[in-house]
Amino acid sequence: MNKIKNTLKIKGYDQFKCTADKCNFTCCRGWDINVDTKTYNKWREKDNLNYILDNVRFVKSYGENKYLIKKETKGGCPFLSNEGLCNIVINHGDEYLSSTCRTFPRIENDFEDVKELTLSCSCPEVVNIISDMKDKIYIDFNESLSYIEELGCLKIRESLVNILQKEDISIENKLIISYDMLFNMLNSDDLTYEDLIELLEKYKSKNYIKEELDKYKEYENKDTIGDLKEINSLFIDIIENYRNVSIFKEYLKDIYNFTEKISIKNLFKEWNNFKDLFKKYDNLIENCIVSKVLSNCTSDDLEEMIISFEIIILEYLLIRHALFLRYCINVTKEINIQEIKDYVVIFSRIIGNNSEAVIEFLLDMFESEILEFNYISALILS
Template identity: 25%
Template sequence: MTTRLVEMLIPEYIKQFNCIGAACEDTCCSGWRVIIDEEAYKKYKKVKRHEIKSRLEKNIIRNRSNPNKNNAAKMNMEKGRCSFLSEEGWCDIQSQLGEDYLCNTCAIYPRRMNKINHVIEQSLTVSCPEAARLVLLNENGINFIQGQEAVSIRGLSSVVNTSKETITHWKDCLDEYRYITILILQNRNYPLAERLLILGMFYNELEECITSNNLSRIPDLLGEYLQSVEDDTFKGAFDDISNRLDLQLQICRELVVLRLGDGIASSRYLECSRDMMQGLKIETNSTDKEIKEAYEYSYAKHYLPFIQEYEYILENYLVNYVFKNCMPIDCVTPFESYTRMILHYSLIKLHLVGMANQYEGLTLDLVIKLLQSMSKAFEHNPTYFEKIMGLLKENGMVSLGYMSILVKN
């Protein structure tokens, strides 16, 4: 596989990642489609070795309806597993033909590559269990390193070039947005919920700059929030925010029901979802009051003691989310991007509180299982979040007030 020396920005955990194969709790292809790019498809057509050639001919299904260079064909899946996955959990294409024969989908995952202002950024998605452990379980937080690395560049998820001279579009300040977002998320002088509320205020003001066509105000806004966070200006600023747990539970329950209605192949997430619903008594004919009481009891008794010690896990999840998704330019507007992140956070918290009640406590293994399987079920499903954003907009809920309710404990 050809590599070349390029300027890269990566989290430190990247250098520690290796596939653990058969030891993995949830194989890469389980429950997903494996899309084959045009280059790989042409390689498969030229394979001469009889045994693997016949398997390729049988199990690769050509895309005849709308083919393109990234989607020329797909793998046949047998009971949710790729046809080329061995009983030992390894890829037969790689073992028999070599890594160069992997399609982009398999060669890249669980890595994600973006090219931002001529710098290659690589991260891991936590939908892979081993990646999840590396990303989430570092008590000291995620650190980034920049320098030249020899790397094979395949399947860039995003290519972004922004203006460095003058701001002609709000997305021109991507580097600055991400810097201050990650800085706030990693500021442990505040509880994580308060850090998210500070970000809500920042993205709300940023949205106002855009809607009023006052882009020249953006650099000052960035500077003000940078200074405010360093000065602890926001200490105690959120004490008076009302706790609307009833509304929070209603919104989160509807999000879960909508996703389950779409169909989910991940047995690991379905187990977590079942545990959450049983823990909060959602599956029974319980009243809203009983569900609320179950949530409040579990939150205070089981969730809070655990998360006070391991809050860095959720911090790391959010920092990784911001970096790999190029937040906030992953959405039409910055506040929509913030809203999407808060939806992820709220759903995670809801599941963890319910699971904590079901198991009378949380463990690191349970949290990793939830975050990994939930990432696989939710983060890799853009259609679901398009539906959610549409529903929230229709009901006027893409606002700082509603997001504050979802963040507030």
């Protein structure tokens, strides 16, 4: 008999409501829509649904067979009506949607007898909910549930969240110290559960964090222009294939064209002013990062956990860089909260929800899925 699961939800979960045809970033455009095998078979088995299969393509990715919806030339789902509604729902009902379409932006993670429900920042309504939060984001926790104590990966996730939510430490330093903690685990041979708990315990102390951070002082302001150039190259390489996608064009094309023409050295004088302005939005950025950690850093394989966190760092770097370029273009020399929210959604889709392609990119560029600690630190601290 199936055990009844306790369900825990991320703060704001029940507030989510899809705005459908009023959404500027409809989830039916701009990325691959996966069709699960169960839904594919449902469409195949019923004669009146067979026509849907004409709009499905088959791909082999990392040895797995996958079905994807064939996109139209403008990157949209062929079932999206002119009014921005889904024709599969209109004609056949919700139960014939693929699991991705039915659940997005909800994310479910199952741990023994606990089900955690979180939300993806790829949806603008989710980012609106997070942006309205005055305090820190968390998953409702029931003290009587011991599942976190029993699973090493969740103890690691808990420590990441603790570090990311510490007061009086900059976001940049919190990302570095979190990555440092993961690397220390990776470099410890034969780490037992007890060793793990001992190591995680150290990162609860502000003094220990300060000592660790002091070790990385040498990266600070070493060659900031060089690091900014490096982020700029990453930015160009990564968004090259997305700048003409209809849903992203308005947000990416002008900054892409701008960055191709300018010299980063000449923009450098704007960098510190920009960083001071960006700091004002630390609360929103921190809550988005923590929300991603809660949803994605759940693997019991340490390397997978590190890759998930590294992808969150990459998203942060690209959001910050896109906003820097937007700030340089804006004659008013300002950034506004709507621009931040838009880029959180865009890079959650380009990077976070596209992890297989990002990993392939990292392997091509750096011959490793896990980037060196010194490299990542320098980019964060630029």
